[in-house]
Amino acid sequence: MTRNDSTIPATSQVEEQQRKAARLVAEFTSAKLAPFWSELKSALDRIPVGPNNFSSLPRDQFIVHGMLDGTQDWSARLRATLEADAMAWWHRQTMRSGTALTLMGESELLLEIDAQQANEAIRARLGPLAQRLDHAVEAYSRGANLPVHENPWNVEGITRSFISTFDREAMTPTLIPLLMRHYETQMSAVLRTLVPELLRVIGDGELQADAFDSPSSGHAPAGGGGGNGWQPDGGMVESLPVNLGGHGIGANDESHASEHAPSHPGGARPPVDIGSYASVRPETRYRTRVHAQLNAWRRRISNGEDSPRVAPNAMARVINTSEVLTIASVLQGEDPAPFVRVLRGEDDRSLPMVIRQELMAAAGQFGFDPQQSSFAEVEEDAVDLVAMLFDGLQRANAFEEPATKMMGKLVVPYVKVAVIDDSLFENRGHPARRLLDALVEACDGNTGDTHASRSMLERASQVVDQVVARFQENMAIFDLAARELQELLDRQRTLAEVTERRITETLQGQERLRQARIAADEAVNASLEGRKVLPDTFQFLSEYWRNVLVQGWLRFGDRSPRYQAMRAVGDALLQMDADAVALRSRALAAGFEHNRAAILEDLRFVGLQGEAAIEALARLASGLLRADAAPGEAVLSNPPESLPDELPLHVPDLERRSRGVDSVLVARVRRLRAGQGLRVVEDGGQETMAKIAWVSAITGRILVVNRRGERRLVVRPETMAVLIADGRVLVRSVEPPVDQVMAQVADSLGERRFAQTG
Numbered sequence: 001m002t003r004n005d006s007t008i009p010a011t012s013q014v015e016e017q018q019r020k021a022a023r024l025v026a027e028f029t030s031a032k033l034a035p036f037w038s039e040l041k042s043a044l045d046r047i048p049v050g051p052n053n054f055s056s057l058p059r060d061q062f063i064v065h066g067m068l069d070g071t072q073d074w075s076a077r078l079r080a081t082l083e084a085d086a087m088a089w090w091h092r093q094t095m096r097s098g099t100a101l102t103l104m105g106e107s108e109l110l111l112e113i114d115a116q117q118a119n120e121a122i123r124a125r126l127g128p129l130a131q132r133l134d135h136a137v138e139a140y141s142r143g144a145n146l147p148v149h150e151n152p153w154n155v156e157g158i159t160r161s162f163i164s165t166f167d168r169e170a171m172t173p174t175l176i177p178l179l180m181r182h183y184e185t186q187m188s189a190v191l192r193t194l195v196p197e198l199l200r201v202i203g204d205g206e207l208q209a210d211a212f213d214s215p216s217s218g219h220a221p222a223g224g225g226g227g228n229g230w231q232p233d234g235g236m237v238e239s240l241p242v243n244l245g246g247h248g249i250g251a252n253d254e255s256h257a258s259e260h261a262p263s264h265p266g267g268a269r270p271p272v273d274i275g276s277y278a279s280v281r282p283e284t285r286y287r288t289r290v291h292a293q294l295n296a297w298r299r300r301i302s303n304g305e306d307s308p309r310v311a312p313n314a315m316a317r318v319i320n321t322s323e324v325l326t327i328a329s330v331l332q333g334e335d336p337a338p339f340v341r342v343l344r345g346e347d348d349r350s351l352p353m354v355i356r357q358e359l360m361a362a363a364g365q366f367g368f369d370p371q372q373s374s375f376a377e378v379e380e381d382a383v384d385l386v387a388m389l390f391d392g393l394q395r396a397n398a399f400e401e402p403a404t405k406m407m408g409k410l411v412v413p414y415v416k417v418a419v420i421d422d423s424l425f426e427n428r429g430h431p432a433r434r435l436l437d438a439l440v441e442a443c444d445g446n447t448g449d450t451h452a453s454r455s456m457l458e459r460a461s462q463v464v465d466q467v468v469a470r471f472q473e474n475m476a477i478f479d480l481a482a483r484e485l486q487e488l489l490d491r492q493r494t495l496a497e498v499t500e501r502r503i504t505e506t507l508q509g510q511e512r513l514r515q516a517r518i519a520a521d522e523a524v525n526a527s528l529e530g531r532k533v534l535p536d537t538f539q540f541l542s543e544y545w546r547n548v549l550v551q552g553w554l555r556f557g558d559r560s561p562r563y564q565a566m567r568a569v570g571d572a573l574l575q576m577d578a579d580a581v582a583l584r585s586r587a588l589a590a591g592f593e594h595n596r597a598a599i600l601e602d603l604r605f606v607g608l609q610g611e612a613a614i615e616a617l618a619r620l621a622s623g624l625l626r627a628d629a630a631p632g633e634a635v636l637s638n639p640p641e642s643l644p645d646e647l648p649l650h651v652p653d654l655e656r657r658s659r660g661v662d663s664v665l666v667a668r669v670r671r672l673r674a675g676q677g678l679r680v681v682e683d684g685g686q687e688t689m690a691k692i693a694w695v696s697a698i699t700g701r702i703l704v705v706n707r708r709g710e711r712r713l714v715v716r717p718e719t720m721a722v723l724i725a726d727g728r729v730l731v732r733s734v735e736p737p738v739d740q741v742m743a744q745v746a747d748s749l750g751e752r753r754f755a756q757t758g
Contacts, residue, residue, distance in 0.1 A: 015090070018144075021201045022086030025153055025194065030079035032190045033162075037068040040182050056733050060175040062746065067166065074165060081161045085152040090144075108168045114180040115163055118187075119155050125188040126195070130155060133195050140202045153198065158187065169428040293749035294381050317373050319363060321419060324379050325473070328416045331362045333468050336408030343394045343404050351387040355415060359383075382418035385425055386411065388748065392741035393440060396679070398688040402457050403443035406464045410436075413471050420473055425742060431479035433738050438485040439464070440737035442492075445688045445706050452495065453708070459488055496709030503711050504694040504703060510643065511698045512554060517640040519558055520549035523567055527574055536623020537577040544616060545570050547606045569598050573620075580624040588624060643699065646714040649728055650683055658718040665721045670700055672731070678704060679730040680712060687730070688712075689737070704729075 041064045047057060067074060123130045137151050151157050162183065171179065319327070341347040342354050349357075360370045375383070390407055399407065417424050417432045424430045439460055448454040463481045471477045524546055533541075549570070552563040572595045579588040596617070603613040647654070676692045690712050694703040702720055704713035715723070723729040732740070 017201065018086070018090045021153070021198060022083045022090075024197060024201060025086065025158070026079045026081075026083035028194050028197070029082055029158065029190055030075050032193075033078065033186060034071065034075050036182070036186060037064060037071055037074070039186075040064050040179065041068055043182060044178070056172065056174040059733070059735075059743065060172055060178070062743065063170060063172065063175060077165045078162065081165055082152070082158070085157070085161050089146060089152050110173055110176050111163060111168050111171060111180070114176050115159050118180045118184040119159055121184045122155050122159075122188050122191065125184075126155075126191055129192065129195050132199065133191075136199050136202055153202075155187075155191070158191075159183075162187075167427065170426060290381075290385075290749055294384055297384075297749050317368070318376050319368060319373055319379070320376065321378060323363075324359070324375065324419060325416055327359055327362045327366065328412050328419075329472065330366075331358060332412045332416070332471070333409075336405065336411065338408075339390075339411045340405055340408035343390065343407055351391050351411075352384050355383050355387055355411060358412075359415075379419055382415055382422065385422075385745070386414045386418050388745045389425075389436075389738070389741055390414070392744050393436070393737060396687050396741060396744075397440055397444040397737065398682060398686045399443055400447055402448070402461060403446065406439065406443065406461060409464055409468050410439075413468060416471070416473075417475070417478075421475070425745075428736065428739065431475050431482055433736075435463075435467070435478045435482040435485065436738050437736040438482050438489055441489055441689075441707055442485060444737070446708075452492070456488060456492060460485060492708065496705075496707065499709035500693045500705055503705070503709070507694065507696070507701070507703060507714065511696055511701070513550070514640045514643065515698050516550045516553035519553050520546050521639060523549055524570070527567075527571055531574065531578075532581075533574065533577045534580060534623055534626075536620060536626075537573065537580075540616070540620045540623075541570065541573065544603060544606070544608065545573065548602045551606050565598075566602055569595055569602060573599075576624060592621065592624070643701065645716060645719050646711065647719065648712075649680075649723070651722065651726065651728065654719065654722060657722050658716070661718055661721045661725065665725060666717050669702075669717045669720045669724065672702070677732045677735070679732050680704070681728045681730070 041061070044057070044061050044064055126133075134154055137153050141147070141151060152161065338347070338354050338358055339351065342349060342351045347354065356375070359375075360368075360373065363373060364370045390411055394404065394407060397403075414424075414432065414436075421430070424432050427433065442456050442460045446453050446457055448457050463485050467477055467481050524541055528538075528541075548566055549563075552560075552566045556562040572591060576588055576591045576595075579585075579591060599617060600613050603609070603616060608616060645654075651657075672692055672695065674692050674694055678690045678692065679687045680690045681687050688706060690704050690706050692702055693705040693709070695701075696703075700717050702713070702715055702717065703711065704715075706712050713720075713723075713729075720729065724731065
């Protein structure tokens with residue numbers, strides 16, 4: 001059968017229509033969103049720093065500043081992504097597979113939820129215009145035999161392309177809502193202008209579906225419309241030249257070979273190389289971003305023999321990446337003592353220098369001349385970044401000897417990881433990074449003084465040994481190790497929560513008991529004020545009735561009818577004492593008889609029952625009837641003692657300084673809440689992770705616990721203010737350890753420059 005060649009131009013016309021629409025959406029959207037990150041940064045800069053964001057706001061500003069530095073690359077990536085997704089839809093190829101919500105990380109899940117909310121808000125803002133777009137694209141999809149649910153041009157499709165242009169895991173839970181609200185506002189304005197133009201290209205949905213014939217059907221479109229039918233008013237937006245590593249779609253790509261190529265048998269579209277559409281999303285590698293900063297950092301700290309990088313001979317042979325990995329694999333698993341000594345501060349050399357020297361010494365055994373060999377920039381950067389990471393982890397955590405040895409064992413494997421995949425330094429979900437986070441959590445402040453602590457250290461050591469023994473180039477070993485250690489940590493967190501709860505309940509009990517005693521003393525003293533009472537009456541009040549009021553306060557509360565009735569009985573006792581002193585025997589007898597049952601009931605409430613209660617009441621009656629006893633002044637002894645600070649830190653002149661500490665800082669400390677992350681600087685200078693587990697509603701005292709839920713500090717707000725002012729306690733967000741260290745690395749490299757911009 002002879003193929004009908006008349007279908008070829010028609011097919012080309014429909015495909016050209018698709019390309020024009022894809023280019024229109026991509027170029028218009030990317031151009032309008034070009035200032036997206038600068039505007040978001042300005043919005044973040046206008047947010048005042050408060051007690052709820054003073055730790056998270058700088059982190060969010062840092063992330064946005066990083067995106068702002070790469071605005072041009074991001075804008076090109078957005079354009080390429082939108083166009084590539086549209087053409088992949090046309091060729092029925094999937095650009096990105098959906099991810100089950102149950103497998104998403106916290107940031108990804110939050111981003112998906114906020115994206116859905118943003119889509120709904122954009123649709124509400126567009127109103128009928130969004131419905132017109134949906135109707136038009138649905139008709140276009142049916143006519144071209146395309147899957148409607150993968151439509152890249154509706155609100156959801158454009159949002160899907162947008163959020164694929166940045167690292168979801170890098171976005172923080174505090175930044176994501178701000179990011180998506182800003183996107184919602186910007187995209188609503190973009191679509192109001194874009195949708196009418198897009199409808200002119202693809203039709204407004206009023207035409208019949210058969211007006212757009214599928215290329216696979218072998219029939220020409222009913223209208224036989226030419227290229228002029230797809231042209232928007234004013235013509236198409238000119239294609240912008242994009243430099244994307246030689247894979248981009250430029251102006252020269254306007255003519256496609258497929259336009260005049262013969263159809264494949266059956267009319268099926270020829271397969272398309274999705275990568276030809278601008279490599280879709282050319283990610284900016286972390287090391288590429290920081291390479292210049294690393295060089296500047298090397299120059300800053302360079303000082304003779306302490307230089308972290310020895311300048312290579314100009315004629316030196318560069319050891320290539322595969323050779324470096326081979327050398328590192330041989331060195332991996334050997335005695336980590338050189339790295340351990342540096343981490344402990346027992347070696348004057350820097351960790352980058354020791355890593356390089358150990359690698360070069362091993363290379364010498366394989367025939368390389370250390371004097372005539374050097375590492376490439378990729379390996380140099382990997383060594384420096386890994387060294388900064390491990391140095392930072394060692395300084396920022398309280399590692400005992402076993403933990404430091406584990407870190408020393410992992411130095412070489414992590415150099416290999418950084419050479420193979422430098423997303424270790426910015427991808428929170430990287431398996432090697434998750435293992436480090438779990439390892440730090442298991443070892444930080446762990447002295448092995450309990451069975452559970454020793455078991456955790458032993459298991460962590462076994463996990464590290466397995467990684468060192470088995471890691472070659474597959475990251476799966478890190479994932480398995482991280483999961484195994486994380487399961488133990490989850491059980492430890494459960495135990496820590498129980499420990500925290502017990503400590504909190506104990507402290508609450510102590511404070512409530514003290515408050516009850518204060519309230520009882522105030523009640524008794526208020527009744528005794530300006531009065532003289534008989535000795536036996538005062539003894540009964542101070543020895544028994546005081547305890548009755550304490551127990552009543554604890555059990556019923558000071559405003560309960562039961563507690564008020566107890567106080568009324570005390571007042572009745574004082575009235576009987578006054579009647580006895582005034583020799584009003586009838587009134588005394590009547591009062592005693594009237595209150596006798598209530599007094600015995602209250603004595604039973606504090607554990608005085610039977611004969612003991614009768615005997616106490618008899619002594620009271622005897623004292624009231626003795627005419628020879630003279631009333632005297634009555635003052636309660638043994639007032640409740642103040643609750644001392646529990647502070648295993650040496651702070652000179654703490655008591656005096658806590659009385660004169662800045663009142664503004666104290667007020668801010670009082671606004672801290674349970675769950676706030678802290679870093680406690682030990683007397684030796686090491687930092688340990690901690691958090692606020694409880695803030696007393698009675699005294700304002702603050703309970704600080706470590707990772708295992710053990711009591712670390714119990715201090716008044718004034719004392720905490722002194723510790724913060726001295727830098728002994730640092731208020732930090734509860735972030736994974738590697739995140740915190742990488743933020744410090746960014747500071748060292750001068751990447752955080754957002755504070756210097758207006």
